Amino acid sequence: MIRIGDFSKLSCVTVKTLRFYDEEGLLKPVQVDQFTGYRYYEFEQLARLHRILALRDLGFSIESIAQLLDQGLSAAQIHGMLLLRQSEIRQKVVDEEERLSRVTSWLSQIEQEDIVSEYDVVLKSAEPIRVASVRAVVPTPPDQGALWGELGSYMAEQKVRPTSVCFSLYHDDEFKEHDWDIEVCEQIQAELTPKGRVQVRALPAEAKMACTIHKGPFETIGKAYDAILKWIDVNGYHITGACREVYLSPSHDGSQVDPDTVTEIQYPVAK
Amino acid sequence: MIRIGDFSKLSCVTVKTLRFYDEEGLLKPVQVDQFTGYRYYEFEQLARLHRILALRDLGFSIESIAQLLDQGLSAAQIHGMLLLRQSEIRQKVVDEEERLSRVTSWLSQIEQEDIVSEYDVVLKSAEPIRVASVRAVVPTPPDQGALWGELGSYMAEQKVRPTSVCFSLYHDDEFKEHDWDIEVCEQIQAELTPKGRVQVRALPAEAKMACTIHKGPFETIGKAYDAILKWIDVNGYHITGACREVYLSPSHDGSQVDPDTVTEIQYPVAK
DNA sequence: TTGCTCCTCACGTCACGTGAGGTGGC
DNA sequence: TTGCTCCTCACGTCACGTGAGGTGGC
Numbered sequence: 139m140i141r142i143g144d145f146s147k148l149s150c151v152t153v154k155t156l157r158f159y160d161e162e163g164l165l166k167p168v169q170v171d172q173f174t175g176y177r178y179y180e181f182e183q184l185a186r187l188h189r190i191l192a193l194r195d196l197g198f199s200i201e202s203i204a205q206l207l208d209q210g211l212s213a214a215q216i217h218g219m220l221l222l223r224q225s226e227i228r229q230k231v232v233d234e235e236e237r238l239s240r241v242t243s244w245l246s247q248i249e250q251e252d253i254v255s256e257y258d259v260v261l262k263s264a265e266p267i268r269v270a271s272v273r274a275v276v277p278t279p280p281d282q283g284a285l286w287g288e289l290g291s292y293m294a295e296q297k298v299r300p301t302s303v304c305f306s307l308y309h310d311d312e313f314k315e316h317d318w319d320i321e322v323c324e325q326i327q328a329e330l331t332p333k334g335r336v337q338v339r340a341l342p343a344e345a346k347m348a349c350t351i352h353k354g355p356f357e358t359i360g361k362a363y364d365a366i367l368k369w370i371d372v373n374g375y376h377i378t379g380a381c382r383e384v385y386l387s388p389s390h391d392g393s394q395v396d397p398d399t400v401t402e403i404q405y406p407v408a409k
Numbered sequence: 410m411i412r413i414g415d416f417s418k419l420s421c422v423t424v425k426t427l428r429f430y431d432e433e434g435l436l437k438p439v440q441v442d443q444f445t446g447y448r449y450y451e452f453e454q455l456a457r458l459h460r461i462l463a464l465r466d467l468g469f470s471i472e473s474i475a476q477l478l479d480q481g482l483s484a485a486q487i488h489g490m491l492l493l494r495q496s497e498i499r500q501k502v503v504d505e506e507e508r509l510s511r512v513t514s515w516l517s518q519i520e521q522e523d524i525v526s527e528y529d530v531v532l533k534s535a536e537p538i539r540v541a542s543v544r545a546v547v548p549t550p551p552d553q554g555a556l557w558g559e560l561g562s563y564m565a566e567q568k569v570r571p572t573s574v575c576f577s578l579y580h581d582d583e584f585k586e587h588d589w590d591i592e593v594c595e596q597i598q599a600e601l602t603p604k605g606r607v608q609v610r611a612l613p614a615e616a617k618m619a620c621t622i623h624k625g626p627f628e629t630i631g632k633a634y635d636a637i638l639k640w641i642d643v644n645g646y647h648i649t650g651a652c653r654e655v656y657l658s659p660s661h662d663g664s665q666v667d668p669d670t671v672t673e674i675q676y677p678v679a680k
Numbered sequence: 681t682t683g684c685t686c687c688t689c690a691c692g693t694c695a696c697g698t699g700a701g702g703t704g705g706c
Numbered sequence: 707t708t709g710c711t712c713c714t715c716a717c718g719t720c721a722c723g724t725g726a727g728g729t730g731g732c
Contacts, residue, residue, distance in 0.1 A: 143711065144573070148657075150533040153712085158696055174704055175713050181657035181671040185529070185622040192529040196512055200695065217519050220512055227509045231502060238498045241467055241491055248488045258459040260466075262421040302415070351456040386419075386452035400452040414685065424686085429722055445730055446687050471721065 139169065139178040149187050164190060164204050196223050236373070243372040247365075257350045257365035264344040264404070272335050273309070273321035280356070282306060285322040292336045293324060301325045305384040311377075321380075347382075347404045348375065355399060359383075362403055370407055379406035410440065416450040420458050435461060435475050467494050507644070514643040518636075528621045528636035535615040535675070543606050544580070544592035551627070553577060556593040563607045564595060572596045576655040582648075592651075618653075618675045619646065626670060630654075633674055641678055650677035 146153045159165040160177065165187055167177035186207070193203045198219075206216075247255050270292065272285045293300055303325040310319050323341075332338045348370050352362035370377065382404040417424045430436040431448065436458055438448035457478070464474045469490075477487075518526050541563065543556045564571055572595070580590040594612075603609045619641050623633035641648065653675040 140573070141711075152697085154697060155695080157713095162695095171704095176704080177712085182624055182669070184657070184671065184673065185527075185624060188529040188531050188620070188622055191531045192511075192515075194695095195508065195531075196515075197508070213519050213524050216525055217516065220516050220519070224509065224512045224516065227505055227512060231505045231509065234498055234502045234505060237466065237468070238495065238502065240463075241495045241498060244463075244467075245488065245491050245495065248484050248491070253484050254487055256456075258456070258463040260459050260462045302411070349459075351459055353453055353456060386455070398453070400455070402455065412685075423723085425723060426721085428687095433721095442730095447730080448686085465721095 139180060142167070142177045142179065145179040145183075148181075149184060149191075151187065151191070159187075159190065159200075162200055162204065164200060164207070196220070197227065198223070239373050243369060246372065247368075255365055257352075257362050259348050259350045259366050259369040261407075262347050262349050262404075264347055264406075266343045267303075267341045268326055268329075268338070269323040269341060270326050270330055270332075270336055270338050271307075271321050271323040273307075273319070273337065274335065275317050275319050277316050277318070279306075279308075279318055279320065282320050282322055285320065288335060289322055289324055292333060295333075296330055298326060298328075298330065301327065303384070305382045307380040307382055309380045344379070344406045346375075346407050348407045349402055349404045352401045352403065353399070356401070359401060359403075362401075366403055366405060370405060375407040375409060377405050378408045381405050410449040410451055413438070413448045413450065416454075419452075420455060420462075422458065422462070430458075430461065430471075433471055433475065435471060435478070467491070468498065469494070510644050514640060517643065518639075526636055528623075528633050530619050530621045530637050530640040532678075533618050533620050533675070535612075535618055535677075537614045538574070538612045539597055539600075539609070540594040540612060541597050541601055541603075541607055541609050542578075542592050542594040544578075544590070544608065545606065546588050546590050548587050548589070550577075550579075550589055550591065553591050553593055556591065559606060560593055560595055563604060566604075567601055569597060569599075569601065572598070574655070576653045578651040578653055580651045615650070615677045617646075617678050619678045620673055620675045623672045623674065624670070627672070630672060630674075633672075637674055637676060641676060646678040646680060648676050649679045652676050 140148075142153050142156055146156055149156075156165070157177075160167060165183065168180045168183065169178040170176070171178070189207065190203055193206065194200075198206070206219075211219075270289065272289045274285055276282055276285070290300075301324070305323055307321040307323060308318065309321060326338070330338050348366055350362055350366045350369075352359050382402075384402040384404060386400040386402055387398065411419075413424050413427055417427055420427075427436070427448075431438060436454060439451045439454070440449040441447070442449070460478065461474055464477065465471075469477070477490075482490075541560065543560045545556055547553055547556070561571075574596040576594055578592040578594060580592060597609070601609050619637055621633055621637045621640075623630050653673075655673040655675060657671040657673055658669065
């Protein structure tokens with residue numbers, strides 16, 4: 139029998155950890171002095187400790203290790219648990235590699251421009267949303283004002299107050315000089331009847347959207363698009379749907395020049 | 410200005426987290442009602458929140474993010490921090506991949522033998538150690554008894570009690586039928602004078618040793634060697650030095666048949 | 681008025697690590 | 707006797723999550 143300090147050296151496990159495993163019932167010393175409280179271990183117990191370390195290394199929690207060791211699971215059951223862990227670790231490797239590419243993308247941005255970009259891109263999800271919308275081809279984005287007017291009249295006529303969420307969908311896949319296919323949208327709570335060019339439809343949920351925030355007038359929003367499109371490219375994503383330009387400032391009228399304007403650009407993406 | 414619930418939906422960050430960031434001073438609402446305590450945010454603050462999320466995603470702690478945002482670090486400083494993070498994440502990917510190979514090795518073991526092996530292999534490090542030893546070529550391992558006798562006499566003559574650590578080093582690279590190059594070792598505390606075949610020397614530290622525990626007589630120790638050698642192979646390691654067979658049971662005399670014998674096999678390894 | 685939103689405590693998480701303050705063993 | 711080892715609390719870690727119990731706002 140050996141004392142906890144020697145057992146600790148033999149196993150490369152700290153004394154604190156051994157005491158913790160004792161408390162948790164994972165590895166009880168074969169004997170505890172009833173007067174001094176000293177813990178005494180057998181060399182044999184190194185085998186159990188090794189099994190604990192191996193399971194912990196695989197990422198099992200202390201509680202599951204305790205169950206696993208005491209219930210004496212069958213080879214088939216352990217096999218199943220290992221398969222599960224295998225896929226979890228694989229996922230973790232994938233996640234870390236994606237994180238790595240995000241770091242690399244930041245680094246290359248700083249190296250190229252010698253300044254930290256003001257546009258941070260993050261991934262979000264979006265819930266399904268019901269909207270009233272007007273879709274049309276207009277010469278350029280600033281010409282969408284008329285569409286907003288049309289939609290606003292409809293909303294007033296239906297006597298629904300717009301919720302604070304409104305945005306434009308840009309349906310073109312590629313950059314255009316002229317003739318942009320734009321859909322202006324207002325979120326609505328209840329079903330409404332379409333009328334004229336105003337449609338009522340539901341947008342599906344989006345699992346992953348790359349998003350960035352633009353502060354300031356629309357004239358300079360091009361920089362935000364540059365940043366997010368580059369991010370999507372460098373991080374190995376591709377665009378899977380229409381871009382949403384969300385007007386976060388209150389009382390959007392489609393032609394703001396207010397310097398306090400805040401706009402969020404959202405691209406549905408996938409790997 | 411919007412309330413915390415809406416800000417939470419807009420950002421896909423929980424209300425609890427937003428309150429936590431407020432407490433930590435990371436992201437203060439622009440206004441807090443002095444009677445109700447309600448927090449009010451500006452859309453603009455989404456930009457700061459995005460930066461927080463981006464930095465958190467890269468693995469920075471809340472405290473470093475707070476410093477980073479408030480001190481307005483230069484592009485060069487951020488570049489440096491990102492390089493550091495990059496290498497940390499790379500290391501993590503490597504670690505997880507190694508963990509994955511350990512899981513895979515367990516799985517293949519179970520699939521082949523349809524039972525969970527009693528031999529768990531773990532990695533440890535070893536400190537430098539000073540030993541008195543006798544090295545010789547003997548027909549087979551059980552013939553090392555004479556070497557232990559020689560070493561024991563020397564220890565008695567020098568009037569040093571053996572510490573509890575004694576082991577054999579197996580210097581052969583490959584399996585042998587006959588003529589094993591074996592060195593039997595006793596740990597000693599202070600320098601001693603060599604005499605006859607007894608050498609006194611220091612073994613260097615080992616950064617990584619693959620270790621497993623064998624319980625029971627030496628006759629069945631072959632199974633432990635099979636298990637550890639297979640583990641080393643499957644996990645992509647190679648052996649970098651002499652194998653240590655450590656006799657953990659007290660009063661080793663080199664020829665035990667005691668069923669309570671505990672032996673640890675240690676192979677110095679590297680990737 | 682009702683249900684929804686928001687608030688502030690206080691405590692939990694996970695696997696230990698870090699002292700403080702004290703005692704046993706050679 | 708001295709220094710080393712061991713002991714038991716009690717609290718800290720990290721980034722929030724989980725209630726409990728209560729109140730404001732439409």
